[in-house]
Amino acid sequence: MNTQRLLHALDEVSYWSGKAFAWLIVALTFVVSIEVFKRYILNAPTAWIFDLNSMLYGTLFMMCGAYTLALAGHVRADFVYIYLKPRAQAALDLILYLLFFIPGILGLIYAGYGYAADSWRIGEHSTVTAEGPPIYYFKTVIPIAGALVMIQGLAEILRCIQCLRTGAWPARLEDVEEIDVVDTQLSHSEYVDEESRRAAMETAHAIDEAARHRSVMEESVVHEVAIKKDEQNKL
Numbered sequence: 001m002n003t004q005r006l007l008h009a010l011d012e013v014s015y016w017s018g019k020a021f022a023w024l025i026v027a028l029t030f031v032v033s034i035e036v037f038k039r040y041i042l043n044a045p046t047a048w049i050f051d052l053n054s055m056l057y058g059t060l061f062m063m064c065g066a067y068t069l070a071l072a073g074h075v076r077a078d079f080v081y082i083y084l085k086p087r088a089q090a091a092l093d094l095i096l097y098l099l100f101f102i103p104g105i106l107g108l109i110y111a112g113y114g115y116a117a118d119s120w121r122i123g124e125h126s127t128v129t130a131e132g133p134p135i136y137y138f139k140t141v142i143p144i145a146g147a148l149v150m151i152q153g154l155a156e157i158l159r160c161i162q163c164l165r166t167g168a169w170p171a172r173l174e175d176v177e178e179i180d181v182v183d184t185q186l187s188h189s190e191y192v193d194e195e196s197r198r199a200a201m202e203t204a205h206a207i208d209e210a211a212r213h214r215s216v217m218e219e220s221v222v223h224e225v226a227i228k229k230d231e232q233n234k235l
Helices: 002-021 024-040 049-062 065-070 086-122 136-166 177-185 195-212 216-234
Strands: none
Touching: 002 024, 002 049, 002 065, 002 136, 024 049, 049 065, 049 136, 065 136, 086 136
């Protein structure tokens, strides 16, 4: 198995786990809607619903961490980073992964496993309310989420090494992004002709690619290429 196939295999684990647990937002919406109806219409609130909402949202937040990392979607203080060439970006990322990411996630997995094991051993329930639900299931999410993020982190480290070798960032798996929404909206618009739609999509793709581990200089080059192609087609 070559490096690119290995990266895609690791990405797939993060993608599908994130998409699977993203459905918790539907469950959370349903639970909140039912509780609002019970509380304000039937005047019969549920005492432990706040605990359940917190556990659903916490599980959603933690289990989608690896998915977000696979999309390079975490917040980055990139006021310096974006001006670096890909190899410099990869070197910086690799140093930060080794110094901070690996120790931090290992600590999360280790501590999370201890919390979960203790919670299962005592049959822990929430103490926020008298009828608090069991929370040992929820605490089990901590080490599992940490393990998924660690797997994706190893994929990101491989990406850094590959970029240092080749000078270019390896491709990521495609996913439904905002750019796809833009394409759908433009394709169904009655006020945008085909040439304008294509030019807008080329610019959008250039910006999207620039946002995925590319420097500002590369962004401007891609943008200029898209403009030149559009001018040539008009001629």
